[in-house]
Structures are given as C-alpha cells and as structure tokens.
Amino acid sequence: MSLEARLLVTRPAFTLDLALEVRPGEVVALLGPNGAGKTTALRALAGLTSLSGGHISLHGAPLHTLPAESRPIGMVFQDYLLFPHLTALDNVAFGPRCQGVPKAEARAVAAALLERVGLAERAAARPRQLSGGQAQRVALARALAVRPELLLLDEPLAALDAHTRLEIRSHLRRHLADFDGVTVLVTHDPLDAMVLADRLIVIENGTMVQQGTPVEVARRPRTDYVARLVGLNLYRGVADGARVKVGELLLHTSEHLDGAAFVAFPPAAVALYRERPDGSPRNLWQARVDGIERHGDNVRVHLDGPVAAFADITPAAVADLDLTPGRQVWASVKATETHAYPA
C-alpha cells in the first residue's frame, strides 16, 4: 500500500528517468538543481505532464492511465495558483464541490480546514488580500480538502520571504506529520528538504544520484552538488586502511576502508597557515587562494592546489594571514575531522 512509480519523460534535450517508492505517511523530497527534472517528475505524478514510458501505481492500482482530475491527489503549486475570483473559503471548497459535495457541506469542510491552518478569520478574503504565508496555508488547505491519497508540493516555500519561511516551514511540517497518505515534495532548498522530509531523493540531469534519510545525505554526500548543498568538501579517491589517496594527495582518516571511497570534511575544519606549521598535522598540503567571499559571520576561502577546497575562517584570521587571491598558503585538516565512506 504505497506509491510505486517509474517516471520516464523524454523531451528533445532532456530525459527524466526516475524510480520512486514511497510508503504511506512518508514524506519524500525530490531535491536537485534547477532544470534537474524535479518539477517534471511532480507534474507527471499529477497527470499534468504525460509519461513517455513507465508507470505509476498507488496502493496497487494504476494511476498513469487516469487524467489529472480523476487522480486522488492534492497539489500545492509554487506560486499557489489560488483562484483570484474566489474567496479563500471558496478556493478551499472548490475541490469538494468538484467531487459532488453539496455547497453548504463543502463550505463547512473548507471552514474547518481553514480553522486547522489558523486562517478562519480570513475565510472571506480574496487571494490578493492574503499575505504570502497566508496564501501558502490556503493552498495547503485547498489541496487537503479533496482528501488526497497522494499529496504533491512544488517548491512549497520558495515564494516566501526568509522570516515567513521559517514560520511556515514548521507549520507545514506539522501538517505533513498529520497526513497519513503519501507525500512527495520538490525543493531546491536543502534546509526545506531536511526539515520537511523523511527521505531525500537527489536528482541531477533527470536521474537519481543519491537517496537516503536527511542525516545520511548530509553526512555522506555522493556528488559535488549534494556536498555543496550540505556544505562539505567532498573528494572521491581510493582507500587503503586509514588513508585515502585523492589524486596526488594522501588524506588520513579516522575510518578504515578499502577500495573506492569518498572523503568529506566541513570547511570550518580546514586550518590555514602562512608558513609550514611545526609539529605538522598529517593532512597538510600547499594551496593557492583562488577567491575570498563573505559567508555568514565568517569568510569562505576558495583554495586551489592538489585538491580544490573551501576553508571557513574568521575575518580576523584573514587579516592575520594577509590573504589575497593568488597567495600561497598551507592548509591542514585533522584526521578526526574527516569522514570516509565507501563510494
């Protein structure tokens, strides 16, 4: 009893080929860069984009043979698409009305849902009178009003400003936890994905490159895109015991492995020196400063050398080291700060 699908959509310059299995009650996030095919996958599940091949089955019954209006789905769109000529209440009542629920009853259902998302007092407002966060909640209520078995969310928080986003994210998380159907959401924001989803599926160029729980994905990225999202330096090399050879560089790690392996460490674990440090730590290499940018309260230094790496240091350290692009520095990472895992 779950969603089981293989989505194949071919376009002239793009192919989406994605296998999905989601259990009831589970929230899966499709995470990927723009143009990776996340939204196409979601539209294919909804029936708004037709499949070139593959299948979709929900609770064992085929879904891909049904038109969008006959699928037991609820969808929240990126910019919500609330009907501008209807009130918030009538937007939410729209779905039940289409299912043949009498008007008064549909409105009662809608009013209850608006109450649940905390917008009972905005029932009579038109969409253009609602704030972004309110519109998002009405859109969620509208999607839930059809009692969907499959809930689809397309970049549900992308249109919100940073402050509202924080509030709506936790609000959405509560509602997704209460929802007992299958949820698939699409996002390019790793934080949204980590907070909202039980499992992440990372898509690049129309195919899945990694999946796992947010913790697994954050700890063990398998592509440069994921590593950048979760803020880690990532290298692929060959392990031999507690050492991983990455190109010309030998990195000492705390884990023992053999064969193809990934090594990851956070930019904050990278220490920089003007001169070769004494009592030298084992992971030490000479690098050239390629760029410097502000990063939160710290400064992110882009390093070139045997391996490309990011180092996060304090603004004071930048001044002490007199860092400028092109300068040669020594970079080091403690073995205990690295994390190695099989590739």
Added chain:
Amino acid sequence: MGSFAPERVGPEGPRGGPAGRPATGREVSGRLPWMLVVPALAGLAFLVLPLAGLLIRAPWSTLLERLAEPHVLEALRLSLVCATIATAVCLVLGVPLAWLLARVEFPGRRLVRALVTVPLVLPPVVGGVALLLVLGRRGLVGQWLEATFGITLPFTTAGVIVAEAFVAMPFLVISVEGALRAADRRFEEAAATLGASRWTVFRRVTLPMVMPGVVAGGVLCWARALGEFGATITFAGNFPGTTRTMPLAVYLALETEPEAAIVLSLVLLAVSVIILASLRDRWVSAP
C-alpha cells in the same frame, strides 16, 4: 551545514536621478517634426469634424418632437432588441468557438481561425447575399428549415438578427480567443488537480478569469450589430416595424427628409457613446 545559497534579493527599483535633474521628461526636447504633427492633426480633424457637423446641423428646436415620432421609436426599439439578441447569440456560439480555437489542438485549426475572421473583412453586402443563398427560401439550409419547421428567415426580424450576428461574431471570437490565450493556464491545471472536469474548469475558472475579455468582445459585437446595414438590407430587407433598423431608417430618411436623418444619426451616436462610456472604466480598459 552553513553553505546555503543566500536569499536572492530582487533587482532594485529605478531610483530618482541626481538632484537638480527632473525625474521624468527629456533633457532635450527639440522641435516636434511637422512631418508627423501635420498628418496627425489632419487625421484628428477628419475623425472629429463629421461628428461635430452632425451636432451643428442638428435641428435642436424640433429634436424632441422628431424623436417622439412613432417610426423613430419603432426603429430604435427594433435596433436595440435585434443587436442585443444578436450579441446573445454571438456569446452562446462564439465563446465556445473561441475556447475551441484557444484550447484544443486539432488539425486545420489555423484554417478554421482564418475562416472565422472572413466575415470581418467581407463586404457586408456580400455576406447578405451569401446568407440568402444558404438561408433563403430556396437556399441550401433555408429550404429544409421551411419544409421541416416552417421557419423562414429572410425579410423577418429573425433575419435581421441572423445578419447582425453573422457580421458581428468575429469581433467577439477574436476578442475572447485573445483573452483565453493571455490567461494563465496553470490555474486550469490547478483546478484539474482538484478534480474539476474540463467543463467545470471552463465554467468555474476559465470563464470568470477571462470575463473582462468576454465583456469587451460583447460590447464590440453589440456596437457592430447596432450599426449593421449591408447584410441586413440584403438578407432581411427594409420593412418598417420588422426589419427597418436605425441605420436603414437613417439612409431612407436622408433621401426624403435630411433633418430626420440627422436626428436618427444623433440617437445612434448617443447610444454608442453612452454604452462605451458606461463600460469603459469597469471592463474595457485593462485592470
């Protein structure tokens, strides 16, 4: 995990220019080119002078008496009724046709769209002749209509409505089709995901969203029907009380009593201006 992309900030709005320089207007205006100004003024005069002439030559002293004459009121009533019914017919047939052209992919769609616009460029008299050939007593469809239902259209009030609808419908179809193409189709997709059939989507989402376009098209259509002359006189004739609409009455009066023609023309002008003015702010201009 501190490397999330920063929130993107929208492009900054235009800022005022440096102090001392006006924010709007050009720095160097130069002389207006007479090559443009002279024809522009001539064009304006050409459009406005005839209307002014109508007002200047109007027999203001006897206006009310002439307006109250039974045949004037009769022609006016007939015109308003026929144009309104013709517009209703155009709405009932034309809105679905516009939807078909805008929303359904079918072979020959471009040809159909071209055919729909033919009455727009066809001389109305030719349209009247064509209607006679098809819907006349001996016409292809007219024969069958008379034999089966006992309906004859030519030279009846119904014929006036048919002629007006034939000429005016393209205005509505083009206007509504344009509105449909401009409407954001993702709202229709959202409705579909909520379980709405295509008919429900049309009725509850598409139609309300393109309503301004439908009203604008309806107004154009009504104005065109009100002024219809060629197709009407050819297909429906010129019988007082049944088919003599205002434009026909104006033309006829011009030969016998020009002052009456002026009065009738003024009435038509007034009706057009009133309709245009009353709808303009609410519907015709974009929100």
